[in-house]
Amino acid sequence: MVEVLRLLQLDNWLQDMDGVAAAGAGALGVDGLAVSLVTEADSTELLWCSDATTRRFEDLQLTLGEGPGPDAVRTGALVWVPDLAQVRHARWPALAMEAPDLDARAVFCFPMGIGAIRVGVLTAVRRTPGPLTGEQADDALILASALTARCLGSGEPRPDAPEPAGSQHSLQHAVVHQATGMLSVQLSLPLSQALLRLRAHAYSSGRSITDISQEVVDRRLRLDPGGHGNGMPPTVADKD
């Protein structure tokens, strides 16, 4: 898993997703991994996928609109299916019809996000039934959080880049989440983009995201709605 996380830290991580996926699947003792990202319309799209079995499962969930992946995204909770054949029919009726024809037997979905910010879902698929070990589940949660930070922090190629928006250090501070909520209302932005604005401001002012957040919460700082490009991804659908 250390190797997987190292690969994720590289600037060209998106080009080497196959390497990340292979190393990640190995570390988690599964046959395949997939990452789907939440789109604006609250559906998901596949960012990458390591193998045919996993791709088929992801495609099917997307087509049917149900399954462990959509549940993980919706609830923000991990969804754990050690044996697809044992799932109650009523839980995912359409998926249950297809399950016997699938190579996937065990599926584990780890939500990627920060609080109410939904980024996507990391899906681990195995062709044999059985649970993940506690250690594997911990590793998968770590991978999902690293991917979350990466996905929220991408488009920041500078060598002295600050920590990604979702990095573990800033997550610990209640003020960062509070400031995110306040900014989302001030600027009529989704929470995810409010967090990126905070981070961009911290970066451009050379200060920590915690300090900036504290000023926002204390109402000593307001960010202007126009924004100013600062390694900040273009904002979309933010006009009210």
Added chain:
Amino acid sequence: MNREQRVTEIFVEVADSLIDDFDLIDFLQQLSVRCMELINVAAVGILLADQNDILQTMAASDEHTRLLELFATQHDQGPCVECYKSGAPRTNINLTDPQVTSRWPQFAPRAAETGFVAANALPLRLRGRVIGTLALFQTDPDPLSDQDITLAQALADIATIALLQQRTAANSEVERAQLQHALTSRIVLEQVKGILAERWHVSVDEAFTAFRSYARAHQLQLARLARDIADNAFDTTLIPPPGRPVPKV
């Protein structure tokens, strides 16, 4: 009422809560308050380790942001980190002792600013693993008795049980899923404090108080209501906003 009666009363109250579909965050917050009263300390916090072994605050006897931030300062130092890493209780730590303060250069000054002179941290234990800590801060230097510590540890164990009792949408059988869900819920709550504070033009602490009163009055779970608000699935004009506006700086 003497302490023994009070302890009995609290344990009955706790047991009653745990058999229902209870509100985890509110439960842990009230447990922190009870612990503060019973042990007679100034502040209590319940911290839970995330997947990266970083302690995150799940609840505190006082939800004021200043206290939450003090807990957050303990990302790599402080009594809770030492307790979590060693798995052993760290009790009656004198926060004014220079040997202690020099070991925790970020944590100690902030604790002193808040008026805390002594700290205690007890592990949240789960089958040989430590999943977080219960922190007790004092504004007086009197050491806690062995009895106090035994009682605090029992309350810490109750916090662990509560964390594992909560029902998540999908799978109650996986401990990790429950702990992860608890941490996520807490972050949603902080985001919603910010959303409401800005909508109402009040401080985040005032926003939280109004939010919690509404949730309690309508028997809604804090975490669920918070998520609905964040998802724009709940009309927040239904919640009576706090009356007092915050002076603009």
